[in-house]
Amino acid sequence: MKAATSIETTTAHPLTKAKLALAMLIFAAAGVAQAQSKNCIELQASAETEEQYTDDQGRAATRLVPAGKIVPGNEVIWTITAKNVCDSAAENIVIANPVPEHMTYVASSAMGVGTAITYSLDGQQFASANELTAKEADGSSRPARAAEIRAIRWTYTAPFPKGATAFVRYRATVN
Amino acid sequence: MTPARHLKRASLALIAMSSISVMQSASAAGTVAGTPISNQATVTYQVGGVTQTPVSSPTVQFLVDNRIDLTVAESSTTTTQTSPGLTNQVTAFTVTNTGNASQGFVLTAANMASGSASPFGGTADNQDVSNVRVFVDSGATGTPNAYDATDTAINIASLAPDATVTVFVLADVPVATTNGQFANVQLTVVTANDNTTTPAVQSAGADDPNVVQIVFGDDGEDATESSVDQYEIRSASLAVTKTVAVISDPFNGTDANRKAVPGAVVEYTITVTNSSTTTAATSVQLEDQIPANTVFVPGSLTLNAGALTDGNDADAGFYEAAPTPRVVVTAAAIAANSGTAVVTFRVTIQ
Numbered sequence: 023m024k025a026a027t028s029i030e031t032t033t034a035h036p037l038t039k040a041k042l043a044l045a046m047l048i049f050a051a052a053g054v055a056q057a058q059s060k061n062c063i064e065l066q067a068s069a070e071t072e073e074q075y076t077d078d079q080g081r082a083a084t085r086l087v088p089a090g091k092i093v094p095g096n097e098v099i100w101t102i103t104a105k106n107v108c109d110s111a112a113e114n115i116v117i118a119n120p121v122p123e124h125m126t127y128v129a130s131s132a133m134g135v136g137t138a139i140t141y142s143l144d145g146q147q148f149a150s151a152n153e154l155t156a157k158e159a160d161g162s163s164r165p166a167r168a169a170e171i172r173a174i175r176w177t178y179t180a181p182f183p184k185g186a187t188a189f190v191r192y193r194a195t196v197n
Numbered sequence: 198m199t200p201a202r203h204l205k206r207a208s209l210a211l212i213a214m215s216s217i218s219v220m221q222s223a224s225a226a227g228t229v230a231g232t233p234i235s236n237q238a239t240v241t242y243q244v245g246g247v248t249q250t251p252v253s254s255p256t257v258q259f260l261v262d263n264r265i266d267l268t269v270a271e272s273s274t275t276t277t278q279t280s281p282g283l284t285n286q287v288t289a290f291t292v293t294n295t296g297n298a299s300q301g302f303v304l305t306a307a308n309m310a311s312g313s314a315s316p317f318g319g320t321a322d323n324q325d326v327s328n329v330r331v332f333v334d335s336g337a338t339g340t341p342n343a344y345d346a347t348d349t350a351i352n353i354a355s356l357a358p359d360a361t362v363t364v365f366v367l368a369d370v371p372v373a374t375t376n377g378q379f380a381n382v383q384l385t386v387v388t389a390n391d392n393t394t395t396p397a398v399q400s401a402g403a404d405d406p407n408v409v410q411i412v413f414g415d416d417g418e419d420a421t422e423s424s425v426d427q428y429e430i431r432s433a434s435l436a437v438t439k440t441v442a443v444i445s446d447p448f449n450g451t452d453a454n455r456k457a458v459p460g461a462v463v464e465y466t467i468t469v470t471n472s473s474t475t476t477a478a479t480s481v482q483l484e485d486q487i488p489a490n491t492v493f494v495p496g497s498l499t500l501n502a503g504a505l506t507d508g509n510d511a512d513a514g515f516y517e518a519a520p521t522p523r524v525v526v527t528a529a530a531i532a533a534n535s536g537t538a539v540v541t542f543r544v545t546i547q
Contacts, residue, residue, distance in 0.1 A: 029381040065254040067238045090404040092234075093264030094227020094297050102238040102252045102254060103380045112249075124228040182242075196261055196262065197228045 062108035063115065063182075070099045094196050097128060103189040106182040115178040117190055120145055121171060125194040129168030134190030137176040141166070145173040204294065226358035230298035231409045239389065243518035259406035264414040265388045265397055266295040268423040271316055272363065276379070278306060279475065282372040287344045288325070288426040290384045292353060293361040296414065301389035302353035305398065306366040308380035309425065316381070316425040324378035326368035326428055331384060342354035347386035353394050371454035374474055376432035379427050386443050389418035396420065412421075433471050433478030433531065440466045444543060459546050467540045471531040478531040483540055487522035491544035498542045514540070 028184050042141060069089040075082045089098055102119055106112045117134070121127045140148040143166055154166040176190040205271075235258035238535040241251045272289035279286045294300055306329045313322040331346040339347030356362055365380050374380075388397045397420050413420050445451045446461035457463060457518035467485060471478050487493050493516050498505045500513050505526065509515040514526035528538035 059250045059251075060535055062244050062249060063240050063242050064391060065238055065240050067236055067254040067257045069236065069257055069259060088198055088404075089406070089410045090261055091262045091400065092259055092404070093262045094231075095264075095414075098424045100236060107240050108244065110244055112244050113246070115242040117242060118241045119236065122234050124232055124234050133319050157334050196234065 033120070038137045060104055062110070062112050064083060064105045064107050064164040065115045065117070066103045067119070068101050069101075070101060071096065072099065078093050092196055097193050097195050098125070099191060099193050101189050104182070105187040106184060109184055111181040113181040115182055117178075118173065119175075119190075119192075120173045121192075121194055124197050126169045126197055127171040127174070128193035128195060131193035132174050132176075132190070133190065133192070134178075136180055137178050137190060140175045141171045142175070143170050148175050149171070157173040213392070216449045225265070226266075226295055226297045228261045228297060229358060230261055230296075232261045233258050234261060235277045240407075255427060255527045259339065259404070260409050261297065262404070262410045263298045264296050264412050264528045265298075265300065265399075265420045265421075266414040267293055267300075267386060267388055267422050268293045269384060269422040271424045271426045273319065273426070276315075276317060276319065276427045278429050278431050279370050281370055281374045281430060282434050284328070284369040285367050286370055286428060287429070288366045288368075288382060289342070289344075290366065290424055290426065291361050292364055292386050294356040294358055296388070297358050297516065298409075299355050299394050300392045300397065301355055301358050301391055301395075303385075303394050303507040304331045304333070305385045306354050307383055307385070307525075308368070309383050313381040313383075314427065315379065315427055315428065321428070322379055322381040322427070324371075324372055324374050324380040328367075328369040328383060329382055332365050332367065334365065335391040338360065342371050352384075352389075352394055354467060354485045364461065368428065370430060374430045374432070376430065376434055376476065378430040380428040381431065382428070383423055383425045385421065388415075398411075401488055431476040432473065433476050433533070434473045434479055435481065435531070436470050436472060436485075438468045438470070440468075440528075442466070457546060461546045462543050463491070463546060464543045466542055469528065469531060470539045471533055471536045473533045475533055477533050477536065479529065480537060481528040481531055483526045483538070485524050485540075485542075487544055488526070490547045492547060493518075493522060493524070493542035494545055498524055498526070499540065501539055516542075 023076045032042050047070060070086040070087050072084050073087045074084055092098060100116055104117060140150055155163040156166040156170055158164055175193055212442045235256050235268055237256045238254040239251050242249055256477035270291050272291055294301055308325050308329050309322050311322055315321055330350060333350040333353055335347040340364050348365060353362055364384060366384055368382055389395055397411055399413050404410060415422060416436045442464050443455050443457050444462040444464050446458050447454045467483060468481060469481060485528060495507055498514050498516060505512050505514040507516040516524050524542050526540045532537050
């Protein structure tokens, strides 16, 4: 419960999401996928899939490739990369990502080095994996299923020094 | 550290949930092709203890591609029973679009070669049927799920994701077939572009996130599935025996010493037996010419111990003097498992 409480305090600020999204779309269209200069954190998201291949030693191996043809049932690996582009350190960094519509979170797939990961069924209430509960129709609580997770939040435990880059990742299947 | 290693490490984080995996999707076919999936991450942070404006990533978007998948199933799980000489014998199949976009489906039905295995674990194909055709159930008109005159389409123009349609294969059973033979027919279904008969082609090359591309997701990844049904030919198997007995002669009457001498009355008994264990014979017509040097005894004709009039009328038999003296009897049905029809008539020896 402690972890969940601290997250609430760090993310209490409302987002000006629509405005930012518009700005980002314009950047993306121009091929300049960059945050505004006044932002200290530059954030990128990418969709990839696993590809089986044979390495130069002739061994079967797996690598990530940009998401190919995606049909229902396919697994997509979402990677979100954050970079500190300011001269000073950034603290209390929290990356949040809703599981995209038409996708289902893959159990145990969220990772992020140096982060505490919390999950939400509604995008509002976040809790750690073993504290996440869902309400049954009769009002009773039960442990949440992975497929019910609709948003993920990664809270970095340490500040990002100047120029630091880190990424978080999870998997989701197309419904 | 490689990305793969990162992922392995992450799996510890959610171990409590790993035993549960439930798909949310209500549709077996999944998200409809062309649906955009977009994702945008957001970061909040502080610099020098001051909360900064949250930053969002560029939106990453791709379109769900078109997964082609289908199932073809024989409907009845048993053989379709038929008989020699019958035409338009119907077997039913279902075609289900388990892909995520509406598709057309091109249908082909064919007789299978001898030796083709039974789809029901029984006897393999050992007979052919002819004139094999295929029609799509019109559904709304006529009788749904039963072949009728409104079922005229030979291909499925458009089938929505998760939708199922019944398809009928029709065939004619040659007269030369016999009881206990089996004939297989196969329905082959090729996925086509929606509202066309142009077979779908898997998209080559890399994904274009902004174009719906085609991926074959069916067994064998060929956008083609097939199913086999089997006709079981059932036929009556008839045998005829004829016996003769002297009823009386002019000298001994009906005495035990009666002989087949001129003037004697003789009774013929014709027995038709159906040895089929499954199938009754119907409309069995029996004809017997009156032997030379004998004269038919008027009113002596019977079928199964029931008297028949001599005239060619509503009852089951008649006697006719010209051009050739004969009796003709039609038995409406002879039951399976050694059912019989017994005809008797009498003649007088000249």
